[in-house]
Amino acid sequence: MxxxxxxxxxxxxxxxxxxxxxxxxxxxxxxxxxxxxxxxxxxxxxxxxxxxxxxxxxxxxxxxxxxxxxxxxxxxxxxxxxxxxxxxxxxxxxxxxxxxxxxxxxxxADVAPLEDIPEWMLPMLQDTLGDEIDENVEQMRQRAPVFLRVNLQKTTVELAVLQLKEEGVLAEPHPLSDTALHVTEGARRVSNTETFRNGYVELQDVSSQAAIQSLSLKTGMRVLDFCAGGGGKVLAMAGRCEATYVAHDANVARMKDLPLRGKRAGAAIQIKSLEEVEKAARFDLVFCDVPCSGSGTWRRTPDAKWRFQKEDLEALTALQAEILRTASRFVETGGILAYATCSLFPPENSDQIAAFLAQNPDWHCVSERQWRLDEGADGFYLAKLART
Known part of the structure; x- marks a missing residue:
């Protein structure tokens, strides 16, 4: 052509x-x-x-x-x-x-970056991004960088860089996470490399990797990924630490590739239904990467930015609150409930946590973090909660 x-x-x-x-x-x-x-x-x-x-x-x-x-x-x-x-x-x-x-x-052909955001979303982005809103929105208008997660159970960051280079892919470590590689050349070759096929690296944004790094995983823990989806987050956990990992998702079809991905990564992931989770012993860590607007990732799925409406946000925040309430039942005494989104909107993030804590005074927020695009990452939010 x-x-x-x-x-x-x-x-x-x-x-x-x-x-x-x-x-x-x-x-x-x-x-x-x-x-x-x-x-x-x-x-x-x-x-x-x-x-x-x-x-x-x-x-x-x-x-x-x-x-x-x-x-x-x-x-x-x-x-x-x-x-x-x-x-x-x-x-x-x-x-x-x-x-x-x-x-x-x-x-x-001069452009104001904010014109490429639906107007009704701008106040929410302003609340999160403040003086950095223009820079972050400009990043939304550009192609997203490609990141890889190094599987520390199989290799090291240094070795993965060398292995990828031999196969025509250039990558360098990224400061936001000790497992992250930023691909600088040959991104479209990654999935065809032996390094990828053998489970030494996986595609995953650096903000997600940074969130997993902050979870304080320990050997022997019982961990539940309650909204597992394709399994990227639970595989990232398994790549860091040997523990008992259980994956659940309300839509079982989303997890159909998880057994194959787990085998490639050398990770044992148990897939359980909600009924099985309810019957199991409680978990030291329950991780909920809940369904969300995806506003932090819209440079990867830009048509979603134009499809998303106010009523979609209202439906999502109701679902997120329900998931948070349900997941809290599965946390062991002294354990952590981790709530995550790939959103930049406060109603899905800090507002959601504030509402949960107001309704559940026996819980408190241990920490919360918002990653932004101007940090070289996708937008991502993580709050860690524990019982008082």
């Missing part, structure tokens, strides 16, 4: 997404049907689409329309590309630029 053909394809896919189709499903469907597109073509089209969604509003304003064409044109203008050359006309390129579009190209 030519560069112009990639732009035309991205325009068509964006129009489908703007009409309501999920971005990832749209991209995957196109890739499966388009056998003529090589891996570099698929990657370029994906980058165009996701960059456009990250900067949707500012790009649409600059490009003159909230359409696939308008957004891509505005995006290219922001990035200083030669839009006139790319919009060169059929059969494979977008229609040539109109006189009005050419006139817009001569105007300023």
């Amino acid at each position: 030519t560069p112009a053909a990639r732009v035309q394809t991205a325009i068509e896919l964006l129009d489908q997404i703007l009409a309501g189709a999920p971005a990832e499903k749209t991209l995957t469907g196109w890739a499966r049907k388009s056998r003529f597109a090589g891996s570099k073509d698929r990657a370029a089209v994906r980058d165009h689409v996701y960059d456009a969604l990250r900067r949707r509003q500012s790009a649409a304003r600059i490009g003159g329309a909230l359409t696939g064409r308008g957004i891509l044109l505005g995006l290219l203008m922001q990035d200083g590309a030669d839009a006139d050359a790319l919009f060169s006309g059929p059969p494979y390129a977008p229609e040539p630029l109109s006189d009005l579009e050419k006139e817009m190209m001569s105007s300023s």
Whole structure:
């Protein structure tokens, strides 16, 4: 595919997404049907689409329309590309630029980062980010870095760096976590390396790794990951310390790959239903990475930012409160209840903890931490609670 053909394809896919189709499903469907597109073509089209969604509003304003064409044109203008050359006309390129579009190209493409956030969310982000809001929102408009977690049960950070380098992947340690590697070159090769296939490293954001590092895991503990999902957090715990690990999720299908991932990592993870958890002995640590807005990760899933509505937040905070109440029953005396989200919104984080403590005076907050994008991480929140 030519560069112009990639732009035309991205325009068509964006129009489908703007009409309501999920971005990832749209991209995957196109890739499966388009056998003529090589891996570099698929990657370029994906980058165009996701960059456009990250900067949707500012790009649409600059490009003159909230359409696939308008957004891509505005995006290219922001990035200083030669839009006139790319919009060169059929059969494979977008229609040539109109006189009005050419006139817009001569105007300023300056952007205020906050225009790429839905307006109703801004007060919540201001509460969390304060004076750093512009810098953090600017990070949301960019592609996310790729991080790996080193499995300390199988290797060391130093050895993992050398192993990856031999396979064409360059990575360096990150200061937020002692297991984290920031991939600086060859990110798309990671899943095909023997280092990854043998369970020496896993893909995981550095803020999640930092949160797990702060849990004070000890050998022999009984640990429950109550909202396990794909199992990334419980595998991170198992990569640090030998203990009894139990995983539960209300949606069992989310855990379908966990046995294979656990085998690759050399970790024994027990998967239990809610009934089995209720019958089991209490746990020294109950970790709840609850369903949330995902606002701290929206540069990775940018279409979610535009789909998320106030009523979604209300439903989520009610669910989070219910999970927190339920999970607290499974904590052993002297144990820790860890509540986590990948959100930057106070109603899902500090407000949720304050409400729980107000209703449960026999509990107190041991510590809480909000990771931000300007720290080089995704947005992530963790509160550790214990009975008074």
